Amino acid sequence: MSKILDHINFPTDLRRLSVEELTQLAQELREFIINIVATKEGHLGASLGVVELTIALHYVFNTPKDLLIWDVGHQAYGHKILTGRKEVFHTNRQLGGISGFPKRSESEYDTFGVGHSSTSISAALGMAIASQLKGEDNHHIAVIGDASIASGMAFEGLNHAGVTKANLLVILNDNAIGIDPSVGALKQYLTNVKTGTQQQDNIFEALNFDYSGPIDGHDLPKIITELERLKTVKGPKFLHVITTKGKGLKQAEEHQVKYHSPGKFNAVTGELIIKSNLHQPPKFQDVFGYTIVELAKQNEKIIGITPAMPTGSSLKYMMDELPKRAFDVGIAEQHAVTLAAGMATQGLIPFCNIYSTFLQRAYDQVIHDVALQNLPVIFCLDRAGLVGQDGATHHGVFDLVYLRCIPNLILFSPRNEIELRNIMYTAQLGLQHPIAIRYPRGRGTLLNWEQDFKSIAIGTGICLKKGAKKAVLSIGSISENVSKALDLMTKKQSLEISHYDMRFIKPLDEKLLHTIFETYDSVFTIEDGVINGGFGSAILEFAAKNNYKTSIKVLGIDDDFVHHGTIQELQQQCKLDPEHLKNWFLN
Ligand SMILES: Cc1ncc(C[n+]2csc(CCOP(=O)(O)OP(=O)(O)O)c2C)c(N)n1
Numbered sequence: 190m191s192k193i194l195d196h197i198n199f200p201t202d203l204r205r206l207s208v209e210e211l212t213q214l215a216q217e218l219r220e221f222i223i224n225i226v227a228t229k230e231g232h233l234g235a236s237l238g239v240v241e242l243t244i245a246l247h248y249v250f251n252t253p254k255d256l257l258i259w260d261v262g263h264q265a266y267g268h269k270i271l272t273g274r275k276e277v278f279h280t281n282r283q284l285g286g287i288s289g290f291p292k293r294s295e296s297e298y299d300t301f302g303v304g305h306s307s308t309s310i311s312a313a314l315g316m317a318i319a320s321q322l323k324g325e326d327n328h329h330i331a332v333i334g335d336a337s338i339a340s341g342m343a344f345e346g347l348n349h350a351g352v353t354k355a356n357l358l359v360i361l362n363d364n365a366i367g368i369d370p371s372v373g374a375l376k377q378y379l380t381n382v383k384t385g386t387q388q389q390d391n392i393f394e395a396l397n398f399d400y401s402g403p404i405d406g407h408d409l410p411k412i413i414t415e416l417e418r419l420k421t422v423k424g425p426k427f428l429h430v431i432t433t434k435g436k437g438l439k440q441a442e443e444h445q446v447k448y449h450s451p452g453k454f455n456a457v458t459g460e461l462i463i464k465s466n467l468h469q470p471p472k473f474q475d476v477f478g479y480t481i482v483e484l485a486k487q488n489e490k491i492i493g494i495t496p497a498m499p500t501g502s503s504l505k506y507m508m509d510e511l512p513k514r515a516f517d518v519g520i521a522e523q524h525a526v527t528l529a530a531g532m533a534t535q536g537l538i539p540f541c542n543i544y545s546t547f548l549q550r551a552y553d554q555v556i557h558d559v560a561l562q563n564l565p566v567i568f569c570l571d572r573a574g575l576v577g578q579d580g581a582t583h584h585g586v587f588d589l590v591y592l593r594c595i596p597n598l599i600l601f602s603p604r605n606e607i608e609l610r611n612i613m614y615t616a617q618l619g620l621q622h623p624i625a626i627r628y629p630r631g632r633g634t635l636l637n638w639e640q641d642f643k644s645i646a647i648g649t650g651i652c653l654k655k656g657a658k659k660a661v662l663s664i665g666s667i668s669e670n671v672s673k674a675l676d677l678m679t680k681k682q683s684l685e686i687s688h689y690d691m692r693f694i695k696p697l698d699e700k701l702l703h704t705i706f707e708t709y710d711s712v713f714t715i716e717d718g719v720i721n722g723g724f725g726s727a728i729l730e731f732a733a734k735n736n737y738k739t740s741i742k743v744l745g746i747d748d749d750f751v752h753h754g755t756i757q758e759l760q761q762q763c764k765l766d767p768e769h770l771k772n773w774f775l776n
């Protein structure tokens with residue numbers, strides 16, 4: 190039987206349908222998303238939850254003239270499929286395929302590039318003010334989730350919008366969960382609104398928004414009627430919509446955390462296709478999670494902090510075992526950093542775990558609140574380096590550069606699980622400075638990683654392999670590719686090359702560097718971050734300062750954004766895979 194979706198490529202097509210047909214389309218769109226995500230992987234629950242809302246928005250509003258902005262954008266799969274990308278949706282997040290997030294270069298319907306949360310209200314307000322100034326009468330709609338609206342940036346946008354006459358509609362997609370359960374007082378407020386037990390004034394009305402809702406976000410006719418009404422209301426408007434994350438797939442509704450981004454699953458039954466963990470090295474995240482619990486049981490000053498990523502970072506283990514000492518503060522990176530700083534002033538030892546890419550949002554807090562006051566906060570920067578399919582918005586490739594320039598901050602990158610454990614151990618023994626420990630997404634290399642702790646002397650690198658002529662200096666887990674590159678060489682070739690794991694980008698092991706520059710004809714540096722200002726730059730600066738004339742080749746990520754693909758594919762693209770490294774070292 191022919192499907193309605195077969196005939197829908199753009200919103201103009203769906204605007205010809207009856208409301209009954211739209212309901213059928215919603216069913217088909219869900220199936221389409223499920224079928225493709227089941228094999229290609231990606232974010233699932235969020236897109237399933239907004240199927241009706243997506244259809245209603247494109248039905249009622251004149252997109253792309255009316256500007257629609259999806260916050261984070263992980264929920265925009267339906268939007269992509271209905272705006273010209275149905276035929277290429279199977280390439281979602283794959284190398285050379287479409288992005289998992291809205292992206293301006295991909296479609297005129299993607300009005301704003303997203304990936305990091307809570308930007309939609311500011312962006313939509315900016316567009317609305319621009320339209321006003323240009324004398325245009327189009328609509329501007331920000332769709333934001335209940336976890337994302339609790340972030341500082343979103344509040345800043347609401348605060349400004351409320352004193353404008355901008356033609357702005359903020360739609361709160363409230364499914365009462367982020368990746369993990371939503372947290373905080375605003376979440377409680379929204380629950381009270383939903384259950385009718387809210388006693389105080391409506392927050393959004395108090396901020397001068399025309400508030401409506403809460404309405405059932407799966408009731409298509411109701412949403413359409415409400416959006417039609419809102420189209421006629423002037424100034425800033427706020428619609429509160431209640432949805433179910435994972436709607437339409439039983440397992441995704443019942444296990445919303447897991448099905449946020451479930452990996453491969455059976456499209457018919459919803460069952461996950463689970464890869465065995467047996468005889469596999471652990472994920473760095475789990476090493477962090479188990480180690481912090483182990484250390485915290487011995488040292489009562491240790492605190493764990495995550496801004497909204499307890500499952501992803503594995504801080505969840507500590508939250509389960511030591512709930513009074515582990516905090517999920519919601520999507521609030523800036524707050525997480527300054528909260529840690531406050532705790533450190535009182536003698537606590539905060540481990541503040543933040544994805545490298547999301548720490549970008551708390552840069553001033555790292556400098557002003559932590560480093561300037563030299564407070565011994567321990568930053569654990571997860572997802573450092575290339576992260577894979579999330580792509581350009583999420584790669585943690587800038588941290589070495591943006592952290593290296595900050596006085597007082599120690600910067601370390603473990604090459605393996607044991608080094609991660611040992612630096613965590615060392616850090617909680619009592620450092621005189623803050624430290625950032627950056628490690629990658631995914632598995633390490635060791636099966637026997639649960640060894641007794643040994644402290645690491647700050648500012649020391651180590652030699653992993655001795656050779657005669659050339660020295661390769663690596664930082665962090667990319668060291669594994671260097672070892673593999675050496676394995677690809679003939680014995681004679683490999684005998685020429687030494688390999689050092691410098692471990693600390695700051696302070697550099699200057700004693701070791703003097704030995705290296707006095708010994709070898711040429712030096713290679715390698716890092717899984719951008720090279721303009723990172724580890725290689727630090728080595729170049731050292732060599733220049735000390736008048737070494739040795740040839741230095743800096744390997745890493747060029748001055749460009751890296752898009753999506755598997756980590757292996759992207760390493761090849763950046764010429765950081767073992768084969769390319771071998772060629773660099775031999776030529
Ligand atoms: C600044 C920032 N911090 C953290 C994240 C990771 N993250 C992506 S989606 C998400 C939860 C979003 O929840 P919500 O806004 O409620 O949307 P839902 O997934 O429920 O639709 C989080 C924490 C992010 N993308 N950006």
Ligand SMILES: CC(=O)[C@@H](O)[C@H](O)COP(=O)(O)O
Pocket residue numbers: 232261263304368450501572576579630
């Ligand atoms: C949309 C978003 O920001 C998160 O869902 C992110 O994709 C999580 O990344 P990990 O899968 O690496 O935890």
Ligand SMILES: [Mg+2]
Pocket residue numbers: 334335336362363364365366367
């Ligand atoms: Mg939510």
